[in-house]
Amino acid sequence: MRTDLAAGLMVKPESLQITGSFKARGAFNAVLSLVEREPDVAGVVTHSSGNHGQALACAARAAGLAATIVVPEGVTPAKIAGIRSFGGVVVTEGVTYDNREEIAEDIARSQGLRLIHPFDDWDVVHGAGTIGLEILEDVPAPGALVVPVGGGGQISGVALALSALSPETAVIGVEPDVADDAARSLHAGTMQALTSDPATLAEGVKSKSIGDRNFEVIVSNGLVRDIVTVSEAELEDALRVAWTRLKLAIEPTAALTLAAYLNGRVPPGTAEHPTVIILSGGNFDPGTVAALLSA
């Protein structure tokens, strides 16, 4: 494992973003764009038990809209509390991972709310792209920009921004090797999907496949150089490095990019053309962190 964390490495800690993850960017862009298009809209709805749910509740409240978040039964109380702390209404009765999208669509139709998809939505993608714009303000010519990949919202936004403003930068995605659907989609050139719930600590990237809009950017338009994978053991080690050496309290999903860097899956970077890794969020489960720190 690489031990130098200085020479050619820079980090973008989205864990310090409002709502604790990069998802605020897409949620705010989607909500503000919606209000511009439909000033009389009553509110928004989505299906996300994680960071997008909190972010959408926060953005909706800021815009004076109602937000309903459809959450599968059994999700940890901390996540539900997070959504409610931003004024979001949580719907959980009878909700499973399989029917939640359908339930959200029903609520949208029956209550006149607009569905804001967590990643397969151009406003959400473009909001995530602002990470790329900010990185270029600090680092004019990154050699590589490394992004976690779940549904593909974050990496497609960043890839759109970088392809326009810094096309030499290699945008590289990272997945857990047990949830490598996007890597397989990119390498095959056709949409690939997971067939079961992947056993990974990186709970933020468990979606079965990337979205259609994300496929268009990542695969059809070829704006992502590669998608690499890391093992669960590499992810655990990277988390410990983030907490003990970078001193950043990130969530497991955010450590995907650091794991790829530490294990040589992405270029090491140079002073002139550093490798920038996005640490996507900090909404960790305290028990999980405690177990890894004492291991």
Next chain:
Amino acid sequence: MRTDLAAGLMVKPESLQITGSFKARGAFNAVLSLVEREPDVAGVVTHSSGNHGQALACAARAAGLAATIVVPEGVTPAKIAGIRSFGGVVVTEGVTYDNREEIAEDIARSQGLRLIHPFDDWDVVHGAGTIGLEILEDVPAPGALVVPVGGGGQISGVALALSALSPETAVIGVEPDVADDAARSLHAGTMQALTSDPATLAEGVKSKSIGDRNFEVIVSNGLVRDIVTVSEAELEDALRVAWTRLKLAIEPTAALTLAAYLNGRVPPGTAEHPTVIILSGGNFDPGTVAALLSA
């Protein structure tokens, strides 16, 4: 306990500083000033098992000097590894908390090294003062600036800087209530000392009393408005808030200031005149943090 963390609060995360604490500031200033005064000096020595030891080893290496750090027997291996990672020579055989200062002085004399005291040293104090200068670049008129107090190096540097450039700002120190020597010194107007090793999680502020130079700034010259105290339970809660809500992986000593804020011991701050709390470092013991996060 206060739960808002936005309105009038700003944090200065010295946990993200090189060597993981604010101590790098004083160590670099002391070493660079020493080299300017004595270009042929062979090296430096100090007695500190904690953050000052690592910081001095780092600063010495940057200046091409040798560094010897006198460390009491039984200190955790992680701290010794930290000092050695910066090329410092660790002396530990026969060293106790009581004789370490004397041993360091002996080494200084016999080997021609210069002793750099962890806090009772003007170069170290002035280096720490750069925290104040940086805060004023971002926040022109803080209502209060809140600083952990151990030996008093950090707060006396910050108080000197603020008294010159922002005299309206209240510089306020924080101690554990079981290690309240500096608070008692300030309130009595005479030097007070701890009589036994205090049982506090905040291991960075266990020194028996503040230094003479620090007393001069804090008490004689009256540059510190007040020194308040927090309980161990309040410190534990604040550490959890730092990790889970600020997303900053700080050490227990750094949470002193957040504990004082959360429990209303310091002014809440306003948008125009915020309260700025210094989070002094991030060199935590993983087992300690794991226990607190799983509690």
